Amino acid sequence: MAGNELPVVAIPEELTTLEQVREFIHKTISRRSFNKSLGIAGLGAVAFQYGCASSNNTATPRQVYVANAQGLVVADNTLCVGCRRCEAACVAFNQGNYAAGNNPATVSSTSDTSASTMTQPAISNIKVNRNLLYGVNGAKDNTGQGLYGDFTVVQNTCLQCPHPVPCQLACPHGAIQVVGPVNARVVNTDVCVGCGICVKACPWQMPSLDGQPTAANTKSHKCHLCNGAPECVAACTSGALTYVPWVDQTSFTPARQTVPASIQLAPDVAGTCAACH
């Protein structure tokens, strides 16, 4: 599987302090940057893995992705007309549902037509509905954003976070992986158990579950950039969505969740969470 998944570099277990791990990662990245000039690999296109099978730790070993995404869907809320065709396109045209076992981590987004077709805004990877009526600050009164305010409709898109990637690091199962060629942070549905920890971990609450947490067949959905040709961008009726080279927007995008789950869940904590979620 995962022909386009990034190469994984194991972090030696003898490195126990954060400083030691950081030093190792930086050395590895700079070596691969050098290799990139030789045409071997992209800048930082590497995943790190901490812990190994010999450990008596029952949780899946942690991977650390430092590779940035190659692209990003950016939204211009002064152009959005609130039609939500992007949400419909996201779920209906790409792998927004996994009913036929479609796995965005392993299957090219646009080639597969076997998955069932549906329109389900609740699992859309771009989120407009939740800001439509009252805006990002919710229904406090009628003086905010949205249809009952000043008409600003904020389209929430996945920021494809740089390292540390909150949803990826929080996932107790290592189900969120970085997949080339665009290095989107993608849910590997073969691994995902639908616990919902990623939903809580994302400061912007971008992942969503397609069923009850941990129920059979429940999976997490998050933006995988449609392998570089996002369906939401193509469907936008007013040119409000654009696919651009990745830039870091995390620092100036206000968080939606004020108390996200820790992105550094210890394995035993993750196990505890998974028992309930």
Place this chain on the structure above:
Amino acid sequence: MATSYGWAGKILRVDLSAGTCVSYPTNAFPLSDGTVVDMTTYIGGTGIGYRVMANEVPLGTKSWDPVNRVIFGVGPQTGSGSPSSGRTSIISLHPVHTAEPVDMGQMGGHWGPELKYAGYDAIVIQGKSPNPVWLRIQDGTVTLEDASMLWGSGIYFSTNYIVNNMGPEAHVACIGQMGENLVRMAGIFCDRSHRAGVVGSILGSKNLKAIGVRGTGAVNISADKKAWKSLINYYMSLLGCNNQGVVAKNLQPWSEYSPGGTRWSGAPGVLWGAATPVRNLGNCPDVEHPMTDAPTPINKIGLRTQKGYNDFSDEGMKRTVRMDGCHACPIRCHIATDIPNLLNYGISRYNMNTCTGNSGLGVATISNSAGSNPTQNPMLLSQGSNNLEGDYGIWSDYQGFTNAFKWYYKATVPNPLASQTGQPATIPLLQKYLLDSEYKMLRTTALWNSGMSPFGLLDAGDPRWMQFLFPYVAQNTNFANSASGTTYNPTPAAGQAAAPPVNSFGVPVYGTLGYYIGMGPHRLAQGDDTTGFPGWPELQVAMQTGAASTFFREGLQKHHSIETQGNLGAMVNMMQRNRDANNHTLQNFNTNGLPNTVATDPTAGKVAIAQELFTQGQSIFNAPDESAAGKYAWWDGKSAVNTPMCMARAAFAAASMVNMELHNAITQCNYTLPVWASPLKSRKYRGDPSLEGQAFEAITGKKATAFVQAAIGSPAYSPIIGGAPSAPTAQMALETLALRNFTLQRCLTAMKLQLVNPNTTYTLETTPYQVNGVPTYSKYHPYAPIPTSYGVPQLAATGLSGDGNNMRWSHDYAYPWNYNNTTGAGNPPATTNVSGSPTTYLDVMGAGDTEAAKSMVYQQLGWELNSGLPTQTTLKALGLSDMIAKMQAAGITVPA
């Protein structure tokens, strides 16, 4: 349960009296008369509603009786992501109409799709809650919640409260104080600017404040992803702008045509002027780009319609923040505006609506009153009125009752006391009909710190008039209501007269001006049986002549009626409810911007496209192509309306009515669709009239002809050819089901009219009707012999009594203003001459032409000519045999 494609698969029944909420399968829905019906065979929306009303609501039920139902219906297309599939049909009895027949209101927004995502195709609501409640639908969890803290509140507060309760993704359909207080013109509102007319008081009567919906489920689509995406992109490539204008108002690089009439107003230099930053909408330069996978010009569709500029010119352009509209609709027809001056009146600066939603009660009463006040900015008044309507919850009525108000505000009538010394010969109409104290208050009592009375503010064009008006209407004070302090018994015992208060002119007064305005002009002219109010005869005459706007027989003024292709629009408006038919299938084709004919290319233009539609077997409505013989001309290119009625035009009128019924059932927007024309030069501007059928099959996975075969025993039914078309298509199959819904509604209307007027008789008059000369405002339609050249059978009297037995004469009736050669308002009847002025649209509409037109359309629809009723043959062929017995029980003789 097997996956349900298209339909959500469940219908929710809410009994407010019992406090129960139970869901049943859509394809096996138990009705209260014991029958179990597969509601998918009625498609959805209005179809479900009509069937529930037919089987569950006893004839004679009044709008506000607990036994009345209100049905919120959506269809297989709703929420699918198919273009313009965001609408909801709300079916109940019609409280504005004096007979209170079955009818529906419509709203867009995001509420209907959310209902589908929650898992429901419809909600059937019955009974009456003992105390105010709101209905909370969170996926499969449905509860009735206490609304006592919301009762008396406006829609903005109530919506805010419910969204806070349910989460930011919820959508709320809500009534305001108007609906609570049983103002007949009240509506049901959702998503800030989407409004379903005339059904608000039904919820009020049931103590149901609102319905909040949150759904996390899916609408399943049968087609595979690739096929679905391909269909959607094909669909998008054929769309035009608002009202399906397929070419732009200003010439764009790709188009040969640029008429002023289309609403494709986006162009270089046309702005969203209040946006930050200001947006220049630009050309749509690449409309022919392959649409299969390419984003362009999908990414421009939302910029095509600039309704602010279209409706308010440069001022509108300057005030536009952006455009908005319904779920999944690329045609954005609502203007979002920013008018900072509204803050001076304590009204939100941000408002939104479309068309006449932007010219409702307040603005229409003001803008024609005075013109010198510097504050009288049409946008200020429009958006202020819009804001208050949206909070109090009254429907704009496409200006109908405001136009009537403008007339009766200024009208003078003979003084009943004229013979007395010192009395003037005439007095203002309102002075005659209002209490002395109220009239004095309206004229003289200074409001707030304005120093002006309510009417003074109105005359000055001051927005504060609206702030007085809306709560005043919402109070709905009538004197039969004991709460008002002045009481009388509106339904007195035998021999005892109702005794409302009497003013100094000796005229009984039944309520305040607010009460009179809120009931709508149809009631105001014809009376309100709940208070004993008999109506104002002066208004009745003014509505018939067109002096007080142009109203139809069954209430509400004309709207895309006779002004739309003359006899074509007249037929649609007359037969499809004879009130505001609001039929955009016809209107959209009429105003799509293409020329009627192109001299250099006989295959171009509207005439050629329309001819193809109805002479080449694309529809169950059909006409022989005799254009070569010159007998059946479509739009003749000289005057769009100067074409005598012919079978091809009858087919077009019938197809327009049925296409609208299809849209209201499936549900799709009838303002943006169908796509009978397109912007694509490569297709010679042709659209695709089979798109509803294609989408239906892709979504539901059902072969439409087989589906209809299972429902009615035939894959399609065409009354005009007396059976199934030889090569029925999916579109023809769906048209058949839509005709079925329309026919069902016709039966229900006839039954109610028969109940209300069981003893009327109609005879064929032999004298041609004259409107030039002494006006004879006969209640019944004057008859003129049909010219034999039309080739339709001559008529005979039915010999039966009652309005229901004589739908041709009682319901499908045109007021005299139809035969004026002006737009109506304020002008006396002029002529019936067919060869009148070429500049007006009514000159071909003599009574004879009207009767010929009716006969031809009846033949298309399978209705009998003399009675205007669906025949038994038609009812049986459409799987409506049960209606024969129901109609007979109601005293109607159903023609064979």
